Amino acid sequence: MLSKRIIPCLDIRNGQTVKGINFVNIREVGDPVELGRQYSEQGADELVFLDITATHEGRKTFVELVKRIAFNLNIPFTVGGGISELKDADALLSAGADKISINSSAIKNPRLIDDLALHFGSQFVVVAIDAKEENNHWEATMHGGRIPTGKELFSWAKEAENRGAGEILFTSMNHDGTKNGFANEALAHLSELLTIPLIASGGAGTMEHFSEMFTLGKADAGLAASIFHFGEIAIPDLKSYLRNAGICVR
Amino acid sequence: MKVAIIKYNAGNIQSVDYALKRLGVEASVTADPAEIRSADRVIFPGVGEASTTMAYLKNHRLDQLIAELKQPVLGICLGLQLMCRHSEEGDVTCLGIFEETIKKFKLQQDLLPAMKVPHMGWNTISNLKSNLFDQTLEDQYCYFVHSYYATVGKDTAALCSYPSPFSAALQRDNFYAVQFHPEKSGKVGARILENFLQLSFQP
Numbered sequence: 001m002l003s004k005r006i007i008p009c010l011d012i013r014n015g016q017t018v019k020g021i022n023f024v025n026i027r028e029v030g031d032p033v034e035l036g037r038q039y040s041e042q043g044a045d046e047l048v049f050l051d052i053t054a055t056h057e058g059r060k061t062f063v064e065l066v067k068r069i070a071f072n073l074n075i076p077f078t079v080g081g082g083i084s085e086l087k088d089a090d091a092l093l094s095a096g097a098d099k100i101s102i103n104s105s106a107i108k109n110p111r112l113i114d115d116l117a118l119h120f121g122s123q124f125v126v127v128a129i130d131a132k133e134e135n136n137h138w139e140a141t142m143h144g145g146r147i148p149t150g151k152e153l154f155s156w157a158k159e160a161e162n163r164g165a166g167e168i169l170f171t172s173m174n175h176d177g178t179k180n181g182f183a184n185e186a187l188a189h190l191s192e193l194l195t196i197p198l199i200a201s202g203g204a205g206t207m208e209h210f211s212e213m214f215t216l217g218k219a220d221a222g223l224a225a226s227i228f229h230f231g232e233i234a235i236p237d238l239k240s241y242l243r244n245a246g247i248c249v250r
Numbered sequence: 251m252k253v254a255i256i257k258y259n260a261g262n263i264q265s266v267d268y269a270l271k272r273l274g275v276e277a278s279v280t281a282d283p284a285e286i287r288s289a290d291r292v293i294f295p296g297v298g299e300a301s302t303t304m305a306y307l308k309n310h311r312l313d314q315l316i317a318e319l320k321q322p323v324l325g326i327c328l329g330l331q332l333m334c335r336h337s338e339e340g341d342v343t344c345l346g347i348f349e350e351t352i353k354k355f356k357l358q359q360d361l362l363p364a365m366k367v368p369h370m371g372w373n374t375i376s377n378l379k380s381n382l383f384d385q386t387l388e389d390q391y392c393y394f395v396h397s398y399y400a401t402v403g404k405d406t407a408a409l410c411s412y413p414s415p416f417s418a419a420l421q422r423d424n425f426y427a428v429q430f431h432p433e434k435s436g437k438v439g440a441r442i443l444e445n446f447l448q449l450s451f452q453p
Contacts, residue, residue: 001373001374001411002365002369002371002372002373002412003371003372003373003391004371005371005372040436045371045372070264070265070268071268071271071272074269074272074433074434074435074436074437074439074440075393075434075435075436076393076395076431076434093262093264094264095264096264096265096268098262098265098395098434121297121298121299122368122397123297123368123370123395123396123397124297166368166370167370191363192362192363194363194366195357195362195366195367196366196367196368197366197368197370197371198363218363220366220370220371221371250372250391
């Protein structure tokens with residue numbers, strides 16, 4: 001049976017792992033290659049490396065770091081940040097990335113999804129959506145939640161799928177950093193709407209939150225950062241908790 | 251030991267090379283027929299679209315070369331699919347090393363949202379029937395990413411279910427192939443690659 005995936009997310013700035021609470025306060029938590037290897041040893045199913053300042057400062061992505069990660073890691077990993085054209089994606093693929101994640105650049109130029117899927121295959125293209133809920137309306141945001149886009153979450157996710165995205169990574173800006181649980185209602189709606197896998201992000205605080213995200217939220221994978229980085233939840237413990245709750249994990 | 255990774259227009263060859271390096275093996279990534287023929291092991295990896303890739307292999311006369319190899323050959327992912335008889339992806343005739351054919355996973359409304367396409371993530375391999383595997387690998391998790399799958403037939407060397415059984419691995423004579431990515435399947439995948447490197451073979 002296909003297992004549910006647990007994905008630690010490593011936000012990278014200047015080659016170091018960081019985690020912002022609500023994307024604002026940032027503190028350093030270590031070397032991404034070493035952290036990545038530790039997570040793989042502990043049973044993480046995949047990893048995501050996001051160059052969080054890349055879009056904001058217009059920086060291009062971090063190919064050399066990706067090469068080191070690819071060499072040292074024996075599980076799949078996604079990289080994101082600053083990918084706005086085919087050649088950015090090509091450089092990351094050649095460096096050994098399994099998937100790329102695009103966010104703001106897809107909103108500005110949705111055709112990019114079609115082009116990437118056509119050139120590299122849908123399995124290579126993750127469309128990340130940071131969305132915020134206000135008065136029962138979910139709107140996609142750009143640049144780490146700072147800029148509204150006018151795009152409604154559900155229709156944008158479906159459009160991304162239709163254009164060739166292989167996965168959707170949905171972060172609820174209302175939940176991110178709160179540790180009060182995932183946006184399960186919106187997740188379930190998204191999961192039922194989509195025919196491609198859905199990764200849930202934002203709000204993980206306890207092991208029960210992961211179990212709810214898989215059962216109530218119907219997500220295929222769960223992503224979190226600080227609770228793993230700061231050792232609040234150990235992945236082997238989380239896996240056995242989920243197994244006992246009847247959820248299929250590796 | 252000389253290991254050749256066949257270089258062609260498919261993606262993600264780099265990570266196979268890295269996985270071998272982690273096992274202490276320096277492979278050459280090559281399209282040179284003489285180098286491929288003289289290698290002790292040949293790996294045929296790949297991520298991409300079947301019909302365009304087959305056209306490329308034919309144009310570069312790699313199709314016949316691969317089918318005639320005598321040393322252990324390991325196809326990975328698209329490599330496995332291209333070694334079969336036919337693929338639904340672009341309705342193309344493939345190398346025909348294995349009798350099985352390649353079909354697309356059909357979306358079944360009653361199975362959503364649990365069964366999405368692509369089949370992406372960690373799933374177990376079972377009914378292992380090949381010296382590529384050993385007892386420790388039965389029911390272990392491997393990493394899969396694919397929308398097309400090989401049917402079950404007499405070359406089937408491992409099964410996986412999504413939700414019906416398909417061929418997670420195939421073997422016929424010196425030809426081995428896996429649908430999952432051993433280079434991305436943690437320790438389980440590393441063990442499978444090691445088993446492949448340790449197969450006995452006299453040139």
